[in-house]
Amino acid sequence: MLNLPSSRINTIHISRNQHFYGTKTFQGVVDISTFKSDYFQNYYTDDLFAKELFKPNENKNYYRQSYKDTLGNSYRRLPDFRYQLLWLPQYGVTEKNQEVEFFSSDISGDFEVIVEGFTLTGKPILLTERFKVQ
Structure with missing residues (x-):
């Protein structure tokens, strides 16, 4: 992050809540977004850990019994x-x-x-x- 110019940062979000990442627990997260979302391509180094996230499930339609009609x-x-x-x-x-x-x-x-x-x-x-x- 030290090599990232501040002119490329769009937002910084800080969460102090407890977050679970796999089996590890963290007391807070700092989320930095760049304008072009290009942090990984331009500023990645070998000492960073990249994790591919799962895609959310599709919305399901649950059956709801009705005797009204x-x-x-x-x-x-x-x-x-x-x-x-x-x-x-x-x-x-x-x-x-x-x-x-x-x-x-x-x-x-x-x-x-x-x-x-x-x-x-x-x-x-x-x-x-x-x-x-x-």
């Missing part, structure tokens, strides 16, 4: 034996109070709602609530 009447006599009632892996909270609607199955018993995620500041959240289906 006329199609629900045609399946009224078919049993529904789902244990997992709802799966929303990328649900964003935009308001303080939000409703999430789902249908229970034909299985009676105790079920548990689990909400996991992170706040905007990166703090982990875990909320659980149990309910009974009779």
Whole structure:
């Protein structure tokens, strides 16, 4: 970095949060971006460590059971034996109070709602609530 002219630096981002890189843990990251994104081509030396990152997975469409329309009447006599009632892996909270609607199955018993995620500041959240289906 010492050989990089400041006139080529576009942004510098500093994160003081804990970051995991493989099996190693770092308490912070300094991210420097150049205007032409040419740091690796022009300033790479042998003592630098380059790591190829994985590509993110494609978005998935998850099935969500619904009995609201006329199609629900045609399946009224078919049993529904789902244990997992709802799966929303990328649900964003935009308001303080939000409703999430789902249908229970034909299985009676105790079920548990689990909400996991992170706040905007990166703090982990875990909320659980149990309910009974009779």
